[in-house]
Amino acid sequence: MGDYVIETHALRKEFSSRRGGRRVAVAGLDLAVPEGGVHGFLGPNGSGKTTTIRMLLGLATATSGTMRLFDTEVPQRLPSVIDRIGAVVEMPKFLPSFTGRQNLALLARTRDIPEERIDAALATVGLTGRDQDRYRSYSLGMKQRLAIAATLLKQPRLLILDEPTNGLDPSGIREIRDTIRTLGEEGVTVLLSSHILAEVQQICDSVTIIGNGRMLASGRVDDLLHTSGGHRVVVADPTRAVGVLEAAGLVVSPDGEALRVETEGSPEDITRALGTAGIWLRELTPLRADLETVFLELTEGEALGRTTDPATGASA
């Protein structure tokens, strides 16, 4: 305890379904988010990310389980830690005819926050220079960054962002990514939920991958990617090489002009087998699995949502 900014234990959330059964949105989730850096909270659509975030923020009631933020039990003691937490769960309502800066100034005044913080917040999200434009002229990405700037006014130690890149074009995604990376480097702990791995892989230090409300994997991105993705092999005679490699007990598949030797084969196994048969390598390249591949393997076959029969409790 104490090393994690967010901890949940056996967290569960059930909704009543229209058929009178129960829909299990979060099914016994143990989440542990270390302090500092960017933590990806990843899972397919409907896997329970938003529901978990809403429970952490006291916006939804857990059916059972426990949650701690900054080592403090929530929702019971949420008021004592809420000042340290910023969250963008849905787009806040800004005044369209006000500029970005005026919107922030209004928020600062109503929340009794020194207006001097506005410049820093705008700079962190990369809106300096566009702050005098009216909100209604902002692109979706700029609106999203202004929403983040608004939460930065209270200088949070934990920032929770629910799918901040949803609906953005590639340049908008890049801008949000840069903003989040900056925050992580400044020592803020960022919980970043997403269902698109490729978007977040570069900026996450650690991740939790969920499916159907359950944890499928968690840890440092480097460790999750450690599993080799096999090897690419190029030889003059691939047909003969396939026979030789398979005879050595390796799993081989064609990969364009090359061959792909699956994860079990070490570089030594491959070179030994081919060399013994007088086949000389032109190329041997380790294939590094990316987070998207790990994610797809883990979430493959995960049905979205789950309903239990009210009488038997069995999954339907």
Ligand SMILES: Nc1ncnc2c1ncn2[C@@H]1O[C@H](COP(=O)(O)OP(=O)(O)OP(=O)(O)O)[C@@H](O)[C@H]1O
């Ligand atoms: N208010 C609600 N009433 C009934 N069911 C709900 C409610 N909110 C969420 N659910 C269900 O709970 C499950 C998890 O939804 P949730 O929104 O938490 O997933 P998510 O991982 O955030 O998905 P997305 O990436 O699409 O936002 C889904 O099956 C959803 O339909």
